[in-house]
Every structure is written in structure tokens, then in C-alpha cells.
Amino acid sequence: MNDCEDRRLSAAALFTTAQTLLAEGCRFEMAYARFQQNDPEILYLVNRGRHLPFLLLRVSSAADLPSLAPIAPLLGWYEREMTELSGIGVAGHPEPYPLLIHEGFHLSAPPLAPGKDCPRWTGESLPPTMPEIEADQVQDLIWGPIRGDVLETGEFHFSYIGEAIIHYHARLAYKHRGLERRFQDMAPERGVYLAERVSGVGSVSHGLAYCQAVEAALGIEVPERARLLRVLLAELERLYNHFHYFALLAKTTTLKVGAAEGLLLEEEIKQINGRLTGSRFLRNVLAIGGLRRDLDVTGLSNALTKIGRDGINYLGRLSRTASYLDRLIGTGILSRDVASDQGATGPVARASGLDRDLRRDHPYAGYSQLRFEVPVRTLGDAQARAEVRAESLREALALIIQTAALIAPGPVLTTAAKSVSGEGLGWVETPRGSLYYAVHIEADRLTRVKIKSPSFSNWRVFPFTVHDSNMMDYAINEASFGLTIAGADR
Amino acid sequence: MPLWTWFGLKAGRVATSWPNSGPDGQDGVLGLPRLDPARCESSCQNCVTSCPTSALSSNALTGVGLDYGRCIACQLCVEACPAGALQSTCDWAFATRDREDLVRGATQALAKRGTESRADRSLRKSLHIRHIDAGSCNGCESELSALDSPFYNLHRLGIFFTPSPRFADLLLVTGPVTSPMRDPLLAAYAAMPEPRLVMATGTCAVSGAPVDGDYAGGHGLGGLVPVDIWLPGCPPNPAALIHALLVLLDRMPARVHGGRYGT
Numbered sequence: 001m002n003d004c005e006d007r008r009l010s011a012a013a014l015f016t017t018a019q020t021l022l023a024e025g026c027r028f029e030m031a032y033a034r035f036q037q038n039d040p041e042i043l044y045l046v047n048r049g050r051h052l053p054f055l056l057l058r059v060s061s062a063a064d065l066p067s068l069a070p071i072a073p074l075l076g077w078y079e080r081e082m083t084e085l086s087g088i089g090v091a092g093h094p095e096p097y098p099l100l101i102h103e104g105f106h107l108s109a110p111p112l113a114p115g116k117d118c119p120r121w122t123g124e125s126l127p128p129t130m131p132e133i134e135a136d137q138v139q140d141l142i143w144g145p146i147r148g149d150v151l152e153t154g155e156f157h158f159s160y161i162g163e164a165i166i167h168y169h170a171r172l173a174y175k176h177r178g179l180e181r182r183f184q185d186m187a188p189e190r191g192v193y194l195a196e197r198v199s200g201v202g203s204v205s206h207g208l209a210y211c212q213a214v215e216a217a218l219g220i221e222v223p224e225r226a227r228l229l230r231v232l233l234a235e236l237e238r239l240y241n242h243f244h245y246f247a248l249l250a251k252t253t254t255l256k257v258g259a260a261e262g263l264l265l266e267e268e269i270k271q272i273n274g275r276l277t278g279s280r281f282l283r284n285v286l287a288i289g290g291l292r293r294d295l296d297v298t299g300l301s302n303a304l305t306k307i308g309r310d311g312i313n314y315l316g317r318l319s320r321t322a323s324y325l326d327r328l329i330g331t332g333i334l335s336r337d338v339a340s341d342q343g344a345t346g347p348v349a350r351a352s353g354l355d356r357d358l359r360r361d362h363p364y365a366g367y368s369q370l371r372f373e374v375p376v377r378t379l380g381d382a383q384a385r386a387e388v389r390a391e392s393l394r395e396a397l398a399l400i401i402q403t404a405a406l407i408a409p410g411p412v413l414t415t416a417a418k419s420v421s422g423e424g425l426g427w428v429e430t431p432r433g434s435l436y437y438a439v440h441i442e443a444d445r446l447t448r449v450k451i452k453s454p455s456f457s458n459w460r461v462f463p464f465t466v467h468d469s470n471m472m473d474y475a476i477n478e479a480s481f482g483l484t485i486a487g488a489d490r
Numbered sequence: 491m492p493l494w495t496w497f498g499l500k501a502g503r504v505a506t507s508w509p510n511s512g513p514d515g516q517d518g519v520l521g522l523p524r525l526d527p528a529r530c531e532s533s534c535q536n537c538v539t540s541c542p543t544s545a546l547s548s549n550a551l552t553g554v555g556l557d558y559g560r561c562i563a564c565q566l567c568v569e570a571c572p573a574g575a576l577q578s579t580c581d582w583a584f585a586t587r588d589r590e591d592l593v594r595g596a597t598q599a600l601a602k603r604g605t606e607s608r609a610d611r612s613l614r615k616s617l618h619i620r621h622i623d624a625g626s627c628n629g630c631e632s633e634l635s636a637l638d639s640p641f642y643n644l645h646r647l648g649i650f651f652t653p654s655p656r657f658a659d660l661l662l663v664t665g666p667v668t669s670p671m672r673d674p675l676l677a678a679y680a681a682m683p684e685p686r687l688v689m690a691t692g693t694c695a696v697s698g699a700p701v702d703g704d705y706a707g708g709h710g711l712g713g714l715v716p717v718d719i720w721l722p723g724c725p726p727n728p729a730a731l732i733h734a735l736l737v738l739l740d741r742m743p744a745r746v747h748g749g750r751y752g753t
Contacts, residue, residue, distance in 0.1 A: 120706070149651065152628055174670045176706050177706050178706030264640045283564070317497065485628070
């Protein structure tokens with residue numbers, strides 16, 4: 001695979017190899033299984049650090065596969081997903097409970113394993129697996145799957161006494177649409193529309209990571225102009241997502257005018273998106289090999305001048321509002337160790353002292369030509385997460401103006417592919433963190449597409465900041481993480 | 491410490507008065523493509539093969555058929571058509587009362603169906619909505635939350651979101667209805683007081699496309715609950731959502747009849 005050092009090893013050697021890698025300071029990014037005819041291969045993607053190629057561990061037999069979750073907890077969800085969707089079990093998993101296929105639901109065959117037929121999952125929802133708490137006055141609250149307001153579907157279980165939360169469990173996957181399987185057997189150039197619809201507010205990120213993965217697999221060189229235009233699209237997506245984030249944060253801290261202003265700024269960016277590309281979510285522009293059509297970006301910097309000024313004033317006002325800061329400072333503290341072990345990514349990781357950003361560490365699209373700062377904080381509370389988002393919003397504005405000035409006339413699409421088969425890895429630093437697509441292509445057909453979305457990582461981390469916190473802070477803490485559910489559920 | 495109220499007042503009124511006057515905010519936003527059968531060279535089939543959701547189909551008798559209820563506005567057919575029979579348009583106000591009105595056959599006569607509203611007259615100036623996400627990509631939710639932004643300011647039209655189905659007149663459903671969401675959706679519908687209204691919001695909720703079938707998809711609301719208004723779009727933009735709500739309340743006319751977009 002591109003940008004990866006491949007290392008084949010046996011299931012027996014996996015555990016000690018993982019221990020050595022962790023001791024060297026490497027971090028696992030994701031794990032997944034694929035099949036060649038009927039033979040499984042389990043792949044583990046390891047990040048070795050800035051500017052170093054990734055490491056791809058390949059285990060070619062599922063027999064006696066050990067769980068790595070005891071030493072690399074962030075892999076826990078990937079292993080459970082592998083068991084449920086690919087039918088590959090691991091020995092010694094510390095949390096052997098259902099993840100995607102809920103308690104009470106049933107799949108007659110693992111959908112990602114060989115065999116064409118996989119009937120629709122059926123069943124009736126049962127309560128999730130929760131720890132038993134034996135104490136007086138403990139109350140249980142089940143919130144969801146339908147919650148108040150216009151929110152995504154998810155089910156949240158709280159065990160609490162008074163205001164104090166003892167245990168919190170988020171049951172997602174109500175929105176699991178089986179997207180990874182939908183890519184299979186598709187021609188690679190056809191999959192872009194589907195990638196754009198994995199997570200609506202991450203349309204560009206998902207489309208771009210998918211395109212980059214296919215381009216790497218098939219040896220397609222993207223023209224310079226298209227690479228810079230892709231940066232523009234990605235940063236516009238970051239802008240409207242970050243404004244939405246602050247609108248929600250203001251809303252949860254009951255700052256009504258602040259919430260309205262954030263939503264208005266988000267709307268203004270979406271209207272710019274619509275005029276630029278015909279889609280408020282910047283869909284239907286990306287293509288394998290570049291862009292489907294050229295974009296006229298001459299007026300973009302001017303259009304952003306007023307919004308940029310309003311946005312920076314808005315962030316400044318938020319940062320001077322005592323009632324807002326009171327609710328954020330010290331709320332939902334995520335330590336550096338938990339962030340690292342459990343797999344936090346994006347602004348959540350950077351707020352807890354993990355200095356990681358794929359745009360800088362493993363540049364893609366046009367980012368190697370651009371100068372930008374990566375904000376980092378160490379306190380790991382809601383305020384640190386908001387500060388990281390605020391700074392990266394300012395950086396996004398500056399990046400758009402910088403990129404627009406660099407764009408020169410030229411073609412925006414190449415279709416010349418070096419091959420019709422291959423493996424490719426694509427990645428994007430989305431507004432929420434790292435997104436990876438791994439694609440396997442044989443004879444111009446996708447045989448496996450793995451999606452690692454940033455919210456899949458951060459939802460795993462989030463409950464660690466909720467246990468032992470209080471109910472009053474919950475909504476603010478959740479808003480400070482800026483999670484989506486669609487991307488995590490797929 | 492900033493005086494937020496003062497800043498809010500100073501910013502003044504930013505809400506549009508659309509649909510009465512003022513901008514709808516959708517300059518340049520593409521809607522669902524328009525089909526002109528007269529220009530179609532029916533032998534080529536390029537549009538049918540390019541369509542990822544089988545919204546376009548070929549039919550020996552009627553030429554090319556188009557089901558807007560499966561269209562995700564990806565514009566791929568427009569790029570594939572050599573004769574210009576499919577055109578990108580700004581046709582996004584696609585709300586209809588009948589699912590059949592979204593389906594078009596090339597030789598089909600203009601079908602004017604009954605437009606009898608099920609919405610009670612008492613709801614016309616005050617409607618309360620319970621939103622349910624039955625498996626969407628979050629695109630529809632993003633546009634629904636935009637209705638709350640000062641630009642659209644949905645409240646000015648007397649339309650509100652409510653947390654409980656007990657207080658709701660309208661169940662607004664997004665997503666294809668995945669298997670685990672089927673029962674919660676039906677429970678919410680059952681909890682509503684009569685008369686119950688339902689809106690299928692976005693192409694997923696109308697037909698399930700592009701995530702219908704297979705082990706985890708759904709087929710939208712058809713056959714699950716009676717639907718009063720269908721709104722395809724991927725996602726429908728906030729103005730299209732407002733138009734659909736006003737069509738439901740007989741405050742605006744529907745623009746699509748027999749799969750044709752009129753003015």
C-alpha cells in the first residue's frame with residue numbers, strides 16, 4: 001500500500017510486535033479485515049510519527065488471532081466490528097459485547113465475509129450491556145434513540161445519583177447503513193457519490209479521502225490546480241463546521257444571541273458554497289483524478305472578507321464572556337494518556353496535548369505548499385477544545401486566502417491510470433480529526449473499502465470524560481467534542 | 491464582558507421575508523435535473539447507466555423514465571447525456587402530496603391529481619414538528635438546524651420544532667429507516683395526537699436511495715406510515731424545506747405534477 005511499509009507476520013507474533021511498536025511510541029490508527037476469495041487478511045495501520053511512512057501489519061490467518069485491545073485499547077471497537085461484520089473473532093477481548101449489531105438484533109451471516117447473500121438484520125431492541133451498580137438511590141436514565149430538538153439518532157444511558165453521573169454508555173449504530181459493503185463490486189470512479197454521503201457535513205472530507213485512496217491505488221496524478229482547489233473545498237467545509245460548533249456551544253451555555261450569530265455565519269458560508277459549487281455541502285465536484293469541473297474562485301477571498309471579520313469578532317466576544325467561560329473551563333477533562341490510549345483525534349486530541357495534524361504530518365492535496373499553524377493545548381477541558389477549534393477556524397480563513405492566491409490556470413482532471421488493480425490509502429484531516437479510507441481494487445472493481453471516521457474514534461473517547469462528571473455539564477461537554485453520529489455509524 | 495443583546499440588536503434584522511419577498515438564499519444551488527424527452531436520442535442509455543440510484547430507467551415503450559423520488563441531485567446524468575436532454579437546474583422545490591407525482595414517464599400526459607390537503611385548517615398558522623432521524627447522513631439535520639438560523643427564522647412562519655411527539659402535529663422523518671429505527675419511529679407516530687401528519691424529508695426518506703436494500707438499508711417511509719408530503723433532495727435545502735411545509739399547510743402551491751416541474 002502507498003506510503004506504508006508492509007510487514008507480514010503470523011497471528012502468534014502479532015501481540016509481541018504490537019508491544020514493541022507501542023513501546024517505541026507508535027500508535028495504531030485502525031484495523032480491518034478483508035478477504036481474497038475465502039482467505040482472510042487482517043490489517044493494522046500504525047502511525048509511526050511525523051513525516052514517517054505508515055506501517056501496515058498484515059496477518060494472513062484468522063486462526064488464534066489475539067485481541068490487541070488489552071495493550072492498545074483504541075483497537076477494541078475495530079476488533080468488535082471485525083467480529084460482527086467480517087466474522088473474525090479475537091481471543092481475549094476485554095469488552096466482548098455487541099457494538100454495531102445491537103443486543104436483540106441478528107444478522108444471519110457476516111456481511112463483509114465472502115458470500116453474496118446477506119439478508120436484512122432483524123430483531124427487537126434489548127437493553128445494552130451495562131455494568132451492574134449496587135448502591136442506594138442510583139437512577140437510570142435512557143435518553144434516545146429519539147432525543148429532543150433536531151439531533152442525530154443515538155441512545156445514551158446514564159446511571160446517576162442526584163447530579164453526579166456514575167456511569168455513562170453511548171449506544172450508537174442505529175444509523176448503520178452498511179456503507180462499506182455498498183462500495184464492493186463498484187467501479188472505483190463510481191464510488192465518489194457514496195463517499196460524499198457517508199457523513200453529510202463531511203462530504204468533502206469523505207469524498208477527498210476516497211479519491212486519494214483510489215488515486216494512490218491506481219497510480220493517478222492529480223493536476224496542481226485541482227489539488228489546490230481541493231484544499232479550498234476542504235477548508236470551506238472546516239469553516240462552516242466550526243461555526244456550527246460554536247453555535248452549539250453557545251446554545252448549550254444558553255447564550256442565545258451567540259448561538260444565532262454562529263448559525264448565521266454558518267449559513268453565510270453555506271451560501272458561498274452553493275454559489276461556488278452548486279451544492280451547499282460542496283458535493284458533486286470531486287472526481288477520481290481531480291475535479292469534475294473547474295471552479296471560478298476569483299471572488300472567493302473578497303466574499304470571505306466580511307465573514308472573516310465578523311467571525312473573528314464573534315470568537316473574540318465568546319472568549320470574553322464570563323458566563324460562557326465558567327461553563328467550559330474545567331469541564332470534561334480528557335487527560336493526555338487517555339486521549340492517546342483510547343484514540344482521540346483532531347481538536348479533541350490537540351486540546352489534550354497530542355500534537356497531531358495529518359495536513360502537516362503527512363501532507364496531501366496541496367497542503368505541502370501552504371504555511372499554517374497547528375494549535376495545541378494541554379489542559380484537555382472543554383475550553384481547551386473550543387480554543388483549538390477557534391484557532392483552527394482562523395487558520396482556515398487564512399489558508400483559503402493563501403490558497404486562492406496560489407491557484408494558477410490549468411487542467412483540473414487527469415484520467416490516465418497506471419493500472420486497474422491495487423491497494424490505496426487516503427487520509428484527510430477533517431474538522432473533527434483524522435479520516436482514513438483504505439481501498440482494495442481488483443480488475444477495476446472495488447473489493448474492499450474501509451472507512452475510519454474521526455467520530456468513530458472520538459465517540460470511543462468521549463465517555464471517559466462523562467464518568468464522574470455531572471448532568472448539568474453533559475450537554476456542554478458533548479458540544480465541546482463536536483461529534484457526528486452518521487460518520488461513526490456508517 | 492460583551493453585551494450580547496446590544497450586539498444582536500445592532501446587527502438588525504437579517505431574516506429573509508421569503509416566500510413573500512426577499513431572497514430564498516439559494517443562489518447557484520442546483521436542484522434535481524430536468525428531462526426533455528424531445529431531445530433524447532433514446533438509443534444511447536448513457537444517463538441510465540450513469541445514474542447511481544436507478545432514478546433513471548429505460549423503457550421500450552416510453553423511452554427514458556425518471557423517478558425524482560430516487561434522485562440524489564448528483565448531476566452525473568447531465569454530464570453523461572450527449573444530447574442535452576438532461577439539464578442541471580435550480581428546481582429544488584420538489585414537495586408533492588403524492589409519491590406518484592415524482593415519477594415521470596417520457597410520454598406520460600400531465601397528470602393532475604387530487605390536491606386535497608389532509609392538514610387541518612387550524613394548523614395553517616401554527617404547526618409543531620417532531621423531527622426523527624431514521625438513519626440519515628446528517629445532511630438533512632444540518633439543513634433542518636439551518637431553519638433555526640436568523641436568515642430563515644422559521645418561527646416567523648408560525649412553525650416550531652417540539653421535543654415530544656405528544657405535542658407534535660407533524661412527524662418530519664429523515665433517513666431510509668434502518669432496521670433498529672423502525673420500531674422507535676412507529677412508537678413516535680403512535681404517540682402523536684390525531685390528526686397526524688408525516689413528511690418524508692430527503693431522498694432517503696422518500697425511497698431509501700442511495701442506501702436502500704442490502705443488509706442494513708431501508709426503503710423510506712412508503713408502506714410504514716401514511717405520508718402527507720414527499721420531499722426528495724440530497725439534502726433538500728432550507729428553502730425547499732420551508733416550501734414543503736407551506737405546501738403541506740396549503741400556504742404555497744406544489745410545483746411538481748406528474749414528474750414535471752412547473753412554475
